[in-house]
Amino acid sequence: MKKLKILLSIVFVTFLFTGCLYNFILPEDAPPVVDPDDPDAPEVSFVEVIEPIFNNSNYCTACHKTGGTAPDLTTGKAYASINSARYINSATPEESKIYTHPHPDTDTHKQKKYTSAQAAQILVWISQGAKNN
Template sequence: MSGCAYNWIVEEEVIDPGDPDAPEVSFSSEIVPIFSSKCVSCHSTGNQAPDLTPENAYSSLNTSRYINTSDPASSLIYTKPSPTGSHVKYSEAEAALVLTWITQGAQNN
Protein backbone atom coordinates (compact mmCIF):
# COMPACT_ATOMS: atom_id res chain seq x y z
CA MET A 1 0.00 0.00 0.00
CA SER A 2 1.13 3.49 -0.63
CA GLY A 3 -0.08 6.67 0.90
CA CYS A 4 -0.10 10.32 0.13
CA ALA A 5 1.11 12.98 2.47
CA TYR A 6 -0.14 16.50 2.19
CA ASN A 7 1.45 19.45 3.87
CA TRP A 8 -1.26 22.08 4.03
CA ILE A 9 0.59 24.42 6.33
CA VAL A 10 3.02 26.61 4.46
CA GLU A 11 5.51 28.24 6.76
CA GLU A 12 6.15 31.93 6.17
CA GLU A 13 9.69 33.03 5.53
CA VAL A 14 10.58 35.62 8.15
CA ILE A 15 13.19 38.15 7.09
CA ASP A 16 15.63 39.43 9.73
CA PRO A 17 15.13 43.23 9.94
CA GLY A 18 18.59 43.60 11.49
CA ASP A 19 20.38 41.83 8.64
CA PRO A 20 22.36 44.44 6.68
CA ASP A 21 22.48 41.98 3.76
CA ALA A 22 18.71 41.46 3.67
CA PRO A 23 17.26 41.85 0.19
CA GLU A 24 15.73 45.24 -0.51
CA VAL A 25 12.06 45.33 0.42
CA SER A 26 9.81 46.83 -2.25
CA PHE A 27 7.05 49.11 -1.01
CA SER A 28 4.86 48.58 -4.08
CA SER A 29 5.19 44.80 -4.40
CA GLU A 30 5.67 43.69 -0.78
CA ILE A 31 4.29 46.32 1.63
CA VAL A 32 1.23 47.61 -0.27
CA PRO A 33 -0.23 44.08 -0.60
CA ILE A 34 -0.09 43.74 3.20
CA PHE A 35 -2.05 46.96 3.59
CA SER A 36 -4.48 45.92 0.84
CA SER A 37 -5.26 42.61 2.52
CA LYS A 38 -5.40 43.80 6.12
CA CYS A 39 -5.95 47.54 6.35
CA VAL A 40 -7.90 49.19 3.53
CA SER A 41 -11.31 48.10 4.77
CA CYS A 42 -10.90 50.83 7.42
CA HIS A 43 -7.96 52.88 6.12
CA SER A 44 -9.24 53.98 2.72
CA THR A 45 -9.89 57.33 1.09
CA GLY A 46 -12.37 59.28 3.22
CA ASN A 47 -12.20 56.87 6.15
CA GLN A 48 -9.77 56.38 9.03
CA ALA A 49 -6.31 57.95 8.56
CA PRO A 50 -3.85 57.02 7.18
CA ASP A 51 -5.21 56.23 3.73
CA LEU A 52 -3.56 52.89 2.90
CA THR A 53 -5.04 52.39 -0.55
CA PRO A 54 -2.33 51.51 -3.08
CA GLU A 55 -2.44 54.92 -4.79
CA ASN A 56 -2.23 56.92 -1.53
CA ALA A 57 -0.41 54.73 1.00
CA TYR A 58 3.11 56.11 0.60
CA SER A 59 2.13 59.78 0.68
CA SER A 60 -0.15 59.15 3.68
CA LEU A 61 2.56 57.32 5.61
CA ASN A 62 5.54 59.49 4.68
CA THR A 63 5.41 61.57 7.86
CA SER A 64 7.19 61.33 11.19
CA ARG A 65 3.86 60.37 12.76
CA TYR A 66 3.88 56.94 11.09
CA ILE A 67 7.51 56.30 10.11
CA ASN A 68 10.61 56.88 12.24
CA THR A 69 13.71 55.92 10.26
CA SER A 70 15.92 56.88 13.24
CA ASP A 71 14.19 54.29 15.42
CA PRO A 72 12.30 51.99 13.02
CA ALA A 73 10.92 49.75 15.76
CA SER A 74 9.02 52.72 17.23
CA SER A 75 7.25 53.54 13.93
CA LEU A 76 3.48 53.59 14.36
CA ILE A 77 2.91 51.72 11.07
CA TYR A 78 4.97 48.90 12.62
CA THR A 79 3.88 48.99 16.28
CA LYS A 80 0.10 49.52 15.98
CA PRO A 81 -0.63 46.37 13.90
CA SER A 82 2.20 44.32 15.45
CA PRO A 83 1.57 40.62 16.11
CA THR A 84 1.21 41.45 19.82
CA GLY A 85 -0.84 44.64 19.40
CA SER A 86 -4.57 45.10 19.91
CA HIS A 87 -5.25 46.38 16.37
CA VAL A 88 -5.57 44.29 13.21
CA LYS A 89 -2.42 42.22 13.39
CA TYR A 90 0.47 41.61 11.03
CA SER A 91 1.75 38.07 10.91
CA GLU A 92 5.30 37.64 12.17
CA ALA A 93 6.60 37.62 8.58
CA GLU A 94 4.57 40.73 7.62
CA ALA A 95 5.78 42.62 10.70
CA ALA A 96 9.40 41.73 9.90
CA LEU A 97 8.91 42.87 6.30
CA VAL A 98 7.45 46.23 7.37
CA LEU A 99 10.23 46.75 9.91
CA THR A 100 12.88 45.85 7.33
CA TRP A 101 11.36 48.29 4.84
CA ILE A 102 11.51 51.09 7.44
CA THR A 103 15.05 50.09 8.48
CA GLN A 104 16.09 50.30 4.82
CA GLY A 105 14.90 53.89 4.67
CA ALA A 106 11.16 53.50 3.90
CA GLN A 107 11.66 54.11 0.20
CA ASN A 108 8.84 54.57 -2.30
CA ASN A 109 10.05 51.73 -4.49
Protein backbone atom coordinates in the same frame (compact mmCIF):
# COMPACT_ATOMS: atom_id res chain seq x y z
CA MET B 1 -31.15 1.40 20.40
CA LYS B 2 -32.90 3.19 17.56
CA LYS B 3 -31.90 6.52 19.08
CA LEU B 4 -28.29 5.39 19.16
CA LYS B 5 -28.42 4.42 15.50
CA ILE B 6 -29.87 7.81 14.57
CA LEU B 7 -27.24 9.55 16.66
CA LEU B 8 -24.47 7.53 15.05
CA SER B 9 -25.79 8.30 11.57
CA ILE B 10 -25.82 12.02 12.40
CA VAL B 11 -22.24 11.82 13.61
CA PHE B 12 -21.27 9.84 10.50
CA VAL B 13 -22.94 12.27 8.12
CA THR B 14 -21.33 15.22 9.94
CA PHE B 15 -17.91 13.68 9.50
CA LEU B 16 -18.72 12.91 5.90
CA PHE B 17 -19.21 16.59 5.18
CA THR B 18 -16.65 18.19 7.45
CA GLY B 19 -13.94 15.55 7.66
CA CYS B 20 -12.30 16.31 4.37
CA LEU B 21 -12.28 20.10 4.38
CA TYR B 22 -8.85 21.64 4.10
CA ASN B 23 -7.83 25.22 4.49
CA PHE B 24 -5.49 25.85 1.62
CA ILE B 25 -2.88 28.46 2.36
CA LEU B 26 -1.73 29.71 -0.98
CA PRO B 27 2.01 30.29 -1.09
CA GLU B 28 1.69 33.61 -2.97
CA ASP B 29 -0.21 35.09 0.01
CA ALA B 30 2.75 34.60 2.31
CA PRO B 31 5.38 37.32 2.01
CA PRO B 32 8.97 36.09 1.69
CA VAL B 33 10.49 35.83 5.15
CA VAL B 34 13.11 38.47 5.97
CA ASP B 35 15.25 38.92 9.05
CA PRO B 36 15.13 42.51 10.38
CA ASP B 37 18.54 42.03 11.99
CA ASP B 38 20.20 41.03 8.72
CA PRO B 39 21.96 44.08 7.23
CA ASP B 40 22.25 42.21 3.92
CA ALA B 41 18.53 41.45 3.70
CA PRO B 42 17.27 41.80 0.12
CA GLU B 43 15.62 45.16 -0.57
CA VAL B 44 11.94 45.18 0.38
CA SER B 45 9.87 46.91 -2.27
CA PHE B 46 7.06 49.17 -1.09
CA VAL B 47 4.97 48.54 -4.21
CA GLU B 48 5.55 44.79 -4.38
CA VAL B 49 5.63 43.82 -0.71
CA ILE B 50 4.32 46.52 1.64
CA GLU B 51 1.30 47.83 -0.27
CA PRO B 52 -0.03 44.29 -0.85
CA ILE B 53 0.10 43.68 2.93
CA PHE B 54 -2.27 46.64 3.30
CA ASN B 55 -4.62 45.86 0.44
CA ASN B 56 -4.63 42.09 -0.27
CA SER B 57 -8.21 41.02 0.40
CA ASN B 58 -8.70 44.51 1.87
CA TYR B 59 -6.69 43.41 4.91
CA CYS B 60 -6.16 46.98 6.12
CA THR B 61 -7.92 48.97 3.40
CA ALA B 62 -11.32 47.67 4.56
CA CYS B 63 -11.11 50.56 7.03
CA HIS B 64 -8.02 52.54 6.01
CA LYS B 65 -9.37 53.78 2.71
CA THR B 66 -10.00 57.16 1.13
CA GLY B 67 -12.61 58.88 3.27
CA GLY B 68 -12.21 56.22 5.96
CA THR B 69 -9.92 55.90 8.97
CA ALA B 70 -6.49 57.57 8.66
CA PRO B 71 -3.97 56.62 7.36
CA ASP B 72 -5.30 55.95 3.85
CA LEU B 73 -3.50 52.70 2.94
CA THR B 74 -5.01 52.18 -0.52
CA THR B 75 -2.71 51.48 -3.46
CA GLY B 76 -1.17 54.66 -4.80
CA LYS B 77 -2.11 56.65 -1.69
CA ALA B 78 -0.46 54.59 1.05
CA TYR B 79 3.07 55.96 0.64
CA ALA B 80 2.07 59.61 0.90
CA SER B 81 -0.19 58.81 3.88
CA ILE B 82 2.49 57.16 5.99
CA ASN B 83 5.56 59.09 4.83
CA SER B 84 5.63 61.36 7.89
CA ALA B 85 7.16 61.46 11.35
CA ARG B 86 3.80 60.38 12.76
CA TYR B 87 4.14 56.93 11.20
CA ILE B 88 7.82 56.51 10.37
CA ASN B 89 10.71 57.00 12.75
CA SER B 90 13.79 56.74 10.54
CA ALA B 91 16.20 57.11 13.48
CA THR B 92 14.59 54.28 15.46
CA PRO B 93 12.65 52.19 12.91
CA GLU B 94 11.23 49.82 15.57
CA GLU B 95 9.41 52.79 17.12
CA SER B 96 7.58 53.70 13.91
CA LYS B 97 3.84 53.78 14.47
CA ILE B 98 3.09 51.99 11.19
CA TYR B 99 5.19 49.14 12.61
CA THR B 100 4.25 49.21 16.31
CA HIS B 101 0.53 50.05 16.23
CA PRO B 102 -0.72 46.86 14.46
CA HIS B 103 2.19 44.70 15.69
CA PRO B 104 1.14 41.14 16.65
CA ASP B 105 2.71 41.54 20.13
CA THR B 106 0.80 44.69 21.05
CA ASP B 107 -2.74 45.53 22.04
CA THR B 108 -2.73 49.05 20.64
CA HIS B 109 -4.69 48.20 17.49
CA LYS B 110 -7.61 45.96 18.33
CA GLN B 111 -8.98 45.76 14.78
CA LYS B 112 -6.36 43.78 12.91
CA LYS B 113 -2.71 42.96 13.36
CA TYR B 114 0.17 42.07 11.10
CA THR B 115 1.40 38.50 11.07
CA SER B 116 4.93 38.34 12.47
CA ALA B 117 6.26 37.83 8.91
CA GLN B 118 4.44 40.97 7.75
CA ALA B 119 5.73 42.96 10.74
CA ALA B 120 9.27 41.86 9.86
CA GLN B 121 8.79 43.08 6.27
CA ILE B 122 7.57 46.47 7.48
CA LEU B 123 10.53 46.84 9.84
CA VAL B 124 13.08 45.91 7.18
CA TRP B 125 11.46 48.31 4.72
CA ILE B 126 11.69 51.19 7.25
CA SER B 127 15.26 50.24 8.21
CA GLN B 128 16.19 50.37 4.52
CA GLY B 129 15.06 53.99 4.37
CA ALA B 130 11.26 53.67 3.91
CA LYS B 131 11.66 54.26 0.18
CA ASN B 132 8.89 54.63 -2.36
CA ASN B 133 10.40 51.74 -4.32
